Amino acid sequence: MDKTAKALGWMRFRFERIGDFMPHKEKIYLPVFYNATMLYDRMKRELAERLWSETDVICYSYFRAVWLKFLPEFVIEQRTEFSVCGDCVQITEALEQATSEAERNAIRKTKHQHEHLISTERNFYxxxxxxxxxxxxxxxxxxxxxxxxxxxxxxxxxxxxxxxxxxxxxxxxxxxxxxxxxxxxxxxxxxxxxxxxxxxxxxxxxxxxxxxxxxxxxxxxxxxxxxxxx
Incomplete structure (x- = not known):
């Protein structure tokens, strides 16, 4: 279906630009501060900016199925053989320890800013x-x-x-x-x-x-x- 192909194209393009390719294995690690829900929300947001309606975007469960079937080499693992970004770890830990919604919202804002910085740097390269x-x-x-x-x-x-x-x-x-x-x-x-x-x-x-x-x-x-x- 057209919307499946569109989602898969977005996923491949975005994952390749934010992922770390390993020199000794086929796995490609996505930044640790991401999870599947965040990536799905980002896809919906970016496709909406291209004037795609919500009915033209695949659902979350199908998003996970498409990822697993066509892009299994892209993984999110909290523990990898390589050092991860210190800022990413600190932001994730702060979000887990937050006790109020206002505090969580402030940390999410910082998280989005950090994500934008990484994405901009990688896209520039x-x-x-x-x-x-x-x-x-x-x-x-x-x-x-x-x-x-x-x-x-x-x-x-x-x-x-x-x-x-x-x-x-x-x-x-x-x-x-x-x-x-x-x-x-x-x-x-x-x-x-x-x-x-x-x-x-x-x-x-x-x-x-x-x-x-x-x-x-x-x-x-x-x-x-x-x-x-x-």
């Missing part, structure tokens, strides 16, 4: 990324981030036992970078490794960034969009 692929001479888009060190210390044993769990590991830090441009995959990925031989500060961040520019000097556009979590 996605727009720059897509433009860099379409018009590489005009725009270069680069995103860079470091990986949690505990997951990259070596050796990484398949099983830990009492004889090995207390032994020291070699600290290995990985900084990943995506250079978005007009190539078949849409991006050029690179990784810089270090063993903590120099401080993990803004100098290292900028050196990794400059090395990425040097490696792709023949592909640089006239404008640069760079994204760093720090």
């Amino acid at each position: 996605h727009t720059a990324r897509e433009m860099a692929v379409r018009e590489p001479e005009e725009l270069t888009c680069i995103i860079q981030d470091g990986m949690d060190q505990k997951k990259t210390n070596v050796p990484k044993l398949s099983k830990n036992d009492k004889n090995t769990e207390h032994l020291l590991r070699v600290p290995m830090h990985a900084t990943g970078c995506l250079f978005h441009t007009n190539v078949p995959e849409g991006k050029i990925a690179s990784v810089r490794l270090d063993i903590n031989q120099f401080p993990h500060d803004s100098n290292m961040t900028m050196n990794n960034f400059l090395w990425t520019l040097e490696d792709n000097v023949d592909r640089l556009g006239r404008n640069l969009h760079a994204q760093f979590d720090n």
Whole structure:
């Protein structure tokens, strides 16, 4: 049905823009401050802004069924293997501990503002990324981030036992970078490794960034969009 296709299109578009793609599994984690009800309400609100009437929007139970059948890779989990946004956790905890409706409404307002900030930032990055692929001479888009060190210390044993769990590991830090441009995959990925031989500060961040520019000097556009979590 048309309204099912419309809902599925919205869900896929929105989930891809707010989700965190995992490097080692197919799961895509949605922000922890969301739940299915909030996402359904947001879909209704955004479709209403496009002049869709309520009768043209699928019901909540069918929304959940469509999600489970067609988009099972998108999940909301309170516990993940990766660090989550500290603000999201604090807002969620404050909402659970609120004792009055006025207090809950104030926290919900803060929650919506935080949600809008995250959505705006991600949409800005996605727009720059897509433009860099379409018009590489005009725009270069680069995103860079470091990986949690505990997951990259070596050796990484398949099983830990009492004889090995207390032994020291070699600290290995990985900084990943995506250079978005007009190539078949849409991006050029690179990784810089270090063993903590120099401080993990803004100098290292900028050196990794400059090395990425040097490696792709023949592909640089006239404008640069760079994204760093720090």
